[in-house]
Amino acid sequence: MVERREALAKMFSAKGSNVNTNRGAEYYDSLMQTMTKRLNELEKTEVATKNSIANVLEAEGLTRRDFMKWASATCAALMLPSNFTPLVAKAAELMNRVPVIWLELQDCAGNSEAILRSDAPTIDELILEVISLEFNETIMVAAGHQAEEHLEEAMKTFKGKYLCVVEGSIPTGMDGYYGTIGAKGETFEEHLKHVSHNAAALVAVGTCATFGGVPAAAPNPTGAVGVQDIISGKPIINIPACPANPANITGTILHFVLTGQIPELDHLNRPKFAFGYRIHDNCERRAHFDAGEFVEEWGDKGAQNNFCLYKMGCKGPMTFNNCSIVRYNEGVNWPIGAGHGCIGCSEPQFWDKYAQERPMADTHFKAPTGGVEKTVDEFGLGLLTAAGIGIGIHAAASAMAGKKDNEGEA
Amino acid sequence: MSKSQHIIVDPITRIEGHLRVEAVIDENNVITDAFASSTMFRGIETILKGRDPRDAGLLAMRICGVCTGTHYQRSIEAVEDAFDITIPKNARLVRNLVQGALYIHDHVVHFYHLHGLDWVDLVDALKGDPKKAQEESFKWCRTPYGVSESELIQVKERLTKFVKQGRLGIFSNAYWGSKAYKLSPEQNLIATAHYLQALDLQRDAAKLMAIFGGKMPHPQSFVVGGVTCVQDIQNPARIAQFKTLLKKFTHFIKTAYLPDLAMAGVEYVDEALDGTGAGLKNFMSYGDFRLDDTGFYNSELLFPSGVVLNGDLSKLHPFDQTKVAEDVTHSWYDAKGPQHPYDGTTNPNYTGLEKKDDGYSYLKTDEKYSWIKSPIYDDTRVEVGPLARMVVGVAAGDKRITKYVTNFLALLGDKLGLGKPAPTAALFSTVGRTAARAIETELMADVMLEWVDELAANVAAGDLSTWTEFDFDKVAKDTKGHGLAEAPRGGLGHWVKIKDGKIENYQAVVPSTWNAAPRDHKGRMGAYEASLIGTKVADVNQPIEILKTVHSFDPCIACAVHIVDTKGKELSQFKVNTSCSI
Numbered sequence: 008m009v010e011r012r013e014a015l016a017k018m019f020s021a022k023g024s025n026v027n028t029n030r031g032a033e034y035y036d037s038l039m040q041t042m043t044k045r046l047n048e049l050e051k052t053e054v055a056t057k058n059s060i061a062n063v064l065e066a067e068g069l070t071r072r073d074f075m076k077w078a079s080a081t082c083a084a085l086m087l088p089s090n091f092t093p094l095v096a097k098a099a100e101l102m103n104r105v106p107v108i109w110l111e112l113q114d115c116a117g118n119s120e121a122i123l124r125s126d127a128p129t130i131d132e133l134i135l136e137v138i139s140l141e142f143n144e145t146i147m148v149a150a151g152h153q154a155e156e157h158l159e160e161a162m163k164t165f166k167g168k169y170l171c172v173v174e175g176s177i178p179t180g181m182d183g184y185y186g187t188i189g190a191k192g193e194t195f196e197e198h199l200k201h202v203s204h205n206a207a208a209l210v211a212v213g214t215c216a217t218f219g220g221v222p223a224a225a226p227n228p229t230g231a232v233g234v235q236d237i238i239s240g241k242p243i244i245n246i247p248a249c250p251a252n253p254a255n256i257t258g259t260i261l262h263f264v265l266t267g268q269i270p271e272l273d274h275l276n277r278p279k280f281a282f283g284y285r286i287h288d289n290c291e292r293r294a295h296f297d298a299g300e301f302v303e304e305w306g307d308k309g310a311q312n313n314f315c316l317y318k319m320g321c322k323g324p325m326t327f328n329n330c331s332i333v334r335y336n337e338g339v340n341w342p343i344g345a346g347h348g349c350i351g352c353s354e355p356q357f358w359d360k361y362a363q364e365r366p367m368a369d370t371h372f373k374a375p376t377g378g379v380e381k382t383v384d385e386f387g388l389g390l391l392t393a394a395g396i397g398i399g400i401h402a403a404a405s406a407m408a409g410k411k412d413n414e415g416e417a
Numbered sequence: 418m419s420k421s422q423h424i425i426v427d428p429i430t431r432i433e434g435h436l437r438v439e440a441v442i443d444e445n446n447v448i449t450d451a452f453a454s455s456t457m458f459r460g461i462e463t464i465l466k467g468r469d470p471r472d473a474g475l476l477a478m479r480i481c482g483v484c485t486g487t488h489y490q491r492s493i494e495a496v497e498d499a500f501d502i503t504i505p506k507n508a509r510l511v512r513n514l515v516q517g518a519l520y521i522h523d524h525v526v527h528f529y530h531l532h533g534l535d536w537v538d539l540v541d542a543l544k545g546d547p548k549k550a551q552e553e554s555f556k557w558c559r560t561p562y563g564v565s566e567s568e569l570i571q572v573k574e575r576l577t578k579f580v581k582q583g584r585l586g587i588f589s590n591a592y593w594g595s596k597a598y599k600l601s602p603e604q605n606l607i608a609t610a611h612y613l614q615a616l617d618l619q620r621d622a623a624k625l626m627a628i629f630g631g632k633m634p635h636p637q638s639f640v641v642g643g644v645t646c647v648q649d650i651q652n653p654a655r656i657a658q659f660k661t662l663l664k665k666f667t668h669f670i671k672t673a674y675l676p677d678l679a680m681a682g683v684e685y686v687d688e689a690l691d692g693t694g695a696g697l698k699n700f701m702s703y704g705d706f707r708l709d710d711t712g713f714y715n716s717e718l719l720f721p722s723g724v725v726l727n728g729d730l731s732k733l734h735p736f737d738q739t740k741v742a743e744d745v746t747h748s749w750y751d752a753k754g755p756q757h758p759y760d761g762t763t764n765p766n767y768t769g770l771e772k773k774d775d776g777y778s779y780l781k782t783d784e785k786y787s788w789i790k791s792p793i794y795d796d797t798r799v800e801v802g803p804l805a806r807m808v809v810g811v812a813a814g815d816k817r818i819t820k821y822v823t824n825f826l827a828l829l830g831d832k833l834g835l836g837k838p839a840p841t842a843a844l845f846s847t848v849g850r851t852a853a854r855a856i857e858t859e860l861m862a863d864v865m866l867e868w869v870d871e872l873a874a875n876v877a878a879g880d881l882s883t884w885t886e887f888d889f890d891k892v893a894k895d896t897k898g899h900g901l902a903e904a905p906r907g908g909l910g911h912w913v914k915i916k917d918g919k920i921e922n923y924q925a926v927v928p929s930t931w932n933a934a935p936r937d938h939k940g941r942m943g944a945y946e947a948s949l950i951g952t953k954v955a956d957v958n959q960p961i962e963i964l965k966t967v968h969s970f971d972p973c974i975a976c977a978v979h980i981v982d983t984k985g986k987e988l989s990q991f992k993v994n995t996s997c998s999i
Contacts, residue, residue: 113459116433117482117634123526123616124623124633140586144430148534148591151426151960157590178458184767186457188435190425192770192778195457221459221479228460250482250634305640306884310647335632339624339658345631345638346645350475358464363472364640 035088038266042094045267085262085270085280098264105264106169108161109143110202112195113186113222113231114175118213119145121250124336141169155189162205170263171206172256173199173234176215176222180230196237208242208269209234212256214352217245217276224358235276242269245276247328249352254333255281275355277327286323286349289331292316302346310346320364321348328353420444425777426960427456429967431531433483434974436933438967439780440949442957451942451949453933453967454780454787455974465923470496470893470915471641473923477911478635480925483973484904485634486519486626488911488925491900494713495911496641499898503712505882507650508643510872513706514659515630515639517865521666522622523905524803524858525674527971529608529615532851535965536681537600537608540593543580545606547573553603557676557832562669563614564607572610596955597962599684607680611673618669621662628659643884651881656873663869667862675825678855682839683832685848690840694847694966696948698728699797700805701931703736703910705903706864719864720806720903721813724794728845733812738901738910740795741926747935748790755793755938758912758924759897791937792930800944801907801931802970804844804853811841821860825852847948850969893918904928906971932970945970 078096082089111119123146141161142154149157161169175195178185183194193201203209211234214220222231235243244263246255259278262270270278287293295301296315303309303318315321323331326349334341343349351361361367421444427437435457441450461480465473477492478485490512497504504512547569554561579585592598600608623633629646630636638646649655682689704722722736742755751764768785770778780786791798799805810818822841829839829852843849893915901910907928914922934943942950945967954962 111435113457115479115482115485117479117485120482120485120634123530124620139584141584141589143587144428145433146530147430147587147589148539149589150428150430150964153590153592153959154428154430160590176459181767184769185459186435187770188428188456190427190777192427192456192772221461221464221476224464224476226463228463229458231459249479304884304886305643305645306647306882310645310883311651311881313648336624336627337620340627340631340649342631342637345629345636345649346647347631347637347640350637358476362475363469 039091042266046094046097049264081258081261085258095261098261105260106139106141106161106165107172108141108158108169108202109172109174110199111144112173112175112177112199113229114213114215116145117250118174119143122253122256152190162202166205168207170208170210170260171203172210172212173216174212176219176231176233177237178222178229178231185229199234199237203238203241206241208244208263209238210244210246210256210259211235212246212251214247214249214357217247218355220249221358243276244269244272244278247277247353252330252333252335255329273327281329282327282353284327284329286326286328286331290323290343291331292343316343316348318366319348320366322351322361323349325361326351326354421449422957423779424957424960425779426963429964429972431534431968432972432974433481434972436972436974437780438945438963439782440963442954446954446957448949448952448954451946452780452782452786453935453943453945455789455933457974458788462923462925465920468920469918470913470920471889473913473920474639477925481973482634483523484519484906484909486515486630486636487902487904487909489636489639490516491902491909491911493639493641494900494902495898495913497898498713498900499896499913499915500641500887500892502642502885502887503710504643504885506710506875507872507880507883509707509710510868510875511629511644511646511650512639513868514865514872515626515636516706517861517868518622518625520861520905521670521858522619522626524854525615525622525670526619528674528851528855529612532968533608533612535961535968536685537612538593538598538605539588539609540580541598541602542605542609543573543576544602545573546603547606550603550606554607557680558672560672561676562611562673564610569606569610572613573606576609592959592961595959595961604680604684608677611677614673615669618666622666625659625662628655640884642887645883647881647883650872650876650883656869659869660866663862663865670858670862675855675859678852679828679832682829682848682852686833689843689846689848692846693952694850694948694969695845697798697800697944698845699799700725700808701736701794701799701801701908702806702809703901703903703908721810721815723809723813724799725808725812726797728842730808730812730841733809738899742793743790743926744793744937745790746938747785747787749785749788750790758926787935789930789934791934791943792926793937798937798941798943799931801928802850803857804850805907806903807853807856808844817860821856825856847966847969889918906973907931929973933972933974
């Protein structure tokens with residue numbers, strides 16, 4: 008896994024992407040100061056759990072060196088220069104200061120399941136183990152009144168300090184009664200407001216919690232919305248995808264520990280370290296796209312030779328996420344690897360725009376990247392060149408992803 | 418205590434989804450009445466209407482993140498049934514392998530990480546002596562998994578550190594020390610070691626699904642007509658990787674999971690023999706896992722379909738999908754009476770909870786009290802799940818299933834010192850329901866190894882076909898079909914009607930619809946409710962016995978998503994119906 012992380016690091020630090028990975032010495036000096044200050048403050052605070060990364064490493068038979076290798080790769084994944092590595096390592100060690108309360112609303116538990124199955128040899132997982140996971144309905148032992156009591160206790164003990172992770176959308180139709188929880192029959196909206204009130208920040212995981220997801224697909228029968236539509240006045244980080252990649256959840260929590268702030272976000276509040284690239288940019292089948300070699304029918308010769316899935320409806324060119332680099336289930340595979348196109352699951356309203364097996368040109372939806380795809384079918388494969396397509400899409404995409412840069416956020 | 422109490426357990430944790438149970442407990446601490454209620458909806462069938470049937474599987478899969486691949490496949494198979502498409506052999510085997518991987522992953526995670534903590538006292542394990550525990554482990558298995566003295570010392574140290582640091586996180590405020598726990602400290606230590614090892618190993622089972630599925634949860638390699646992962650099946654390294662991971666996980670199943678079940682079966686044998694949690698004793702299986710390529714509803718099946726009534730294994734009633742009906746007398750909908758899924762209507766009628774002086778809101782149990790409808794088979798309430806599959810398999814005289822069930826009962830009889838196999842009737846209980854899941858896991862792991870070899874041999878013989886070609890414009894006009902199969906937790910069916918190439922109507926009746934349903938029009942209880950009646954609780958303030966029995970069904974409630982719109986009126990002229998309540 009460490010090797011894969013290093014490959015990741017290389018990818019993320021490559022020049023010429025649409026994410027600004029070199030902001031100049033002044034910027035990084037100031038960031039370093041902020042982070043050091045933050046970590047010093049954090050170090051002085053009460054621990055949420057006395058378990059430490061050292062204990063966990065020891066129990067797992069991992070060396071300090073393994074850990075530092077991981078920290079170095081993670082540093083790059085967060086798009087920080089390598090001299091930040093010691094800070095990242097320190098942040099990981101301080102993660103036991105960050106209590107996490109995980110709420111499930113209109114969900115399918117897919118994101119909880121994804122976290123259970125995240126990377127081995129599991130340093131990422133260990134980090135999740137050493138955070139203090141105070142509440143998660145899927146795996147916690149206590150139920151009913153005992154579960155509710157513990158939630159209240161944790162919220163009180165960690166007032167203003169805990170991260171509230173939310174999985175699932177919030178129904179607003181019928182006064183919110185499409186979802187209730189607890190002996191008092193609190194609606195999901197009331198429950199979310201109650202728990203988020205004293206949270207340090209909210210992390211919406213999965214496309215339901217971020218943009219409404221499946222329940223919000225047309226005609227949105229329950230009036231489902233995402234966390235950012237309900238909660239204001241709190242930092243909110245969106246980690247979409249169906250389910251969210253556990254590596255991106257871990258990365259975000261780590262960034263929070265590191266800086267006490269939310270990571271740099273794009274215009275949809277997604278962390279740029281994960282959502283700064285399109286699937287298409289780093290796709291293993293990209294060369295076939297550039298060469299005009301496409302799968303034309305499921306299981307055909309093209310499919311047997313890993314050709315590009317664009318004509319089978321792949322939405323990689325419209326979708327910002329790092330699946331093509333991080334992949335899934337310990338990197339064992341990912342949808343395009345298994346011969347099926349991307350369905351755009353980290354984009355808003357993807358069920359109504361992207362989640363079908365025909366190219367965009369065959370649907371009545373307009374691609375946000377300016378209809379570049381039409382050229383594939385209208386002008387034929389002969390006109391397809393890497394430059395033509397690449398420049399067109401990049402121009403539009405960079406304009407979207409880079410929008411926040413001009414607004415001067417951290 | 419002098420009179421009966423009415424208690425609420427909400428949220429029921431360690432399940433998928435949102436579930437509430439209310440129980441009436443008498444002065445002798447015996448449950449005399451019980452009510453199960455689903456408290457969440459999304460409306461996925463409504464969302465599916467008007468979409469291209471070829472895309473339905475991707476969306477229908479999001480009904481549930483746990484049995485995710487099952488919904489995906491059933492939805493696609495409903496469309497294939499409608500289009501009369503028979504998929505190639507490679508596609509059938511790939512689907513069987515992905516579903517099989519889902520079973521063994523799901524069952525192991527269910528036992529150790531969700532259900533296990535109803536049987537195993539994690540904190541009591543701290544008192545366990547590693548040396549004695551190692552000796553204990555040999556009682557249950559000749560070659561026990563990962564519980565040597567040195568391994569147990571490490572587990573104990575890790576656990577001690579965790580408990581000492583003061584905050585138990587997800588293990589907080591639980592029922593540690595309760596009289597309901599019956600394992601010895603050493604046995605608890607063994608099971609705790611396996612809890613931690615399984616947490617690590619289950620990732621491998623998830624990888625099994627991802628090898629041919631792309632990712633897990635929510636795989637992405639099935640399409641109407643077949644599968645897309647042709648380059649994965651033609652790559653010998655992929656097949657080898659699959660086999661290696663499968664063998665590793667199978668080893669855990671045989672030397673940890675099954676022995677632990679035998680151990681729990683012996684220590685909790687009183688609860689098995691007195692039938693605690695037996696419930697309805699009517700069992701139904703839709704049938705699943707095609708073993709040949711003769712097409713839908715013709716193929717020989719790994720799990721036969723059928724119905725067994727009143728625990729009578731001597732008579733198997735054939736399953737007929739036209740006898741499925743749903744009633745909404747106690748569900749938050751209006752309808753005239755029980756309706757077949759194809760003719761169902763959905764008129765939401767949410768009547769809410771009743772707030773009482775104690776500050777809590779109670780179900781109005783005489784009226785409507787759940788978003789789950791009440792499915793009925795041939796005017797009978799039935800249970801679905803691994804126990805139902807094993808019972809139906811034995812009643813059907815299936816050799817493979819009978820062999821695995823008999824082996825386990827013999828093992829249990831031996832460990833109990835009976836001098837003969839444990840009685841089959843012991844399976845009709847909460848303990849038996851949990852044991853049936855383990856029996857099925859071993860069977861599935863073994864048969865998957867046969868399938869992967871069959872797949873490799875077929876590909877090696879030059880068959881690379883993964884997709885059956887069809888002309889969408891010709892097949893998709895006006896048609897309908899159903900995909901009826903078995904999810905890890907029971908019978909899962911999708912029904913689809915297609916008009917002018919678009920989905921006109923979509924319905925799903927799934928495991929937890931059957932099991933977690935409220936009462937029906939005749940006042941008959943659903944499976945959860947019935948199984949709770951007569952259970953004695955040690956402490957009314959600690960719902961551990963309720964959790965144990967409800968968990969034995971492996972609830973998955975997210976699929977209890979009915980069709981409702983924001984104004985609470987009927988959404989369309991089409992007959993939209995309930996989905997599951999996994």
